[in-house]
Amino acid sequence: MIKFAICDDEPMMVQEISNQLSQYMNGEHITSYCINSFSDGRSLLESGRDFDVIFLDIQMEHLNGMETAKILRQRKNHSLLIFVTVLKECVFDAFEVEAFDYLVKPLDSGHFKRTMNRIIKSIQQREIKSIVVQRGTSCDVILLAEIVYCEVQGRKIYIHQSDGKITDYYDKLDDLEQRIDGRFFRCHRSYLVNIEYVRGCNAGQIMLSQGDKIPVSRLRERDLTQALLRYMKERDF
Incomplete structure (x- = not known):
């Protein structure tokens, strides 16, 4: 079971990521997965749940994505973090929290698919090797x-x-x-x-x-x- 989390305060973006994610997984005939959504970083952290992959918006109220990522890493969380944002200038900050990738809004379907290909490969390597x-x-x-x-x-x-x-x-x-x-x-x-x-x-x-x-x-x-x-x-x- 691959566990995904989407953390974004824009309901339409949550739906778009979820749709692209489901479309990719179904296209690859991967049926063992689940998707959970959170409206801000605080609710994600308070859930106490472990996820394999987290799609994380940077601009959010209460607790932004970068702060959330830093807390996750401080907790020794090893989820694959994918930042989804309009802020291109934050790409270098993403390296501080070992982000796996950085997707810019509006989402490019080609970039999303390439990212997912690497995600699945990385998860398989983690599990097997x-x-x-x-x-x-x-x-x-x-x-x-x-x-x-x-x-x-x-x-x-x-x-x-x-x-x-x-x-x-x-x-x-x-x-x-x-x-x-x-x-x-x-x-x-x-x-x-x-x-x-x-x-x-x-x-x-x-x-x-x-x-x-x-x-x-x-x-x-x-x-x-x-x-x-x-x-x-x-x-x-």
Whole structure:
């Protein structure tokens, strides 16, 4: 079940997004989904419900979309956020809250479909791709989408996850690299980073969305830039 939320104070826009959403899902023969609507950010937050995807207007009374998004991220909410607004100049602010995309009113059906294609692909990747980490007699299943970076210290690997959890176990970074996919980049002999969480690079340091910094070797800085550009191209930014 894919759970969608539409948060907009314009009833006509809520209806338009809902119609385009239903039309897309039916066209892709995806029947397991639900759509909930909210008239402002406060009511969305007070619902306490988790959604896979949230279409969020920026200009709203009581609590605007950007403020709502910041609170969601502070709560460690990992919903895919799609801003829907007339304010083109807010596109850069959207990166602060890790927005998945930015749709400008009036909605362009082609852009909406491309966004939905990426949404479905991202959700499928989240659900399917994971690794199993053996820790003595127990094991942990970790989604690749939730791994921010991995580092090796001595004989142990430390996996840093988006919720702040750190999982450690005995392994070699070379072996782990073989088990993960193309969203990860070997930025240093002791580090693997998830490109999705990279927010910049300066003076031999990679800045991550959670505020952490990890090293990138001088010889791999150019390759990191190319990896970031490929990632941006794949996501149609």
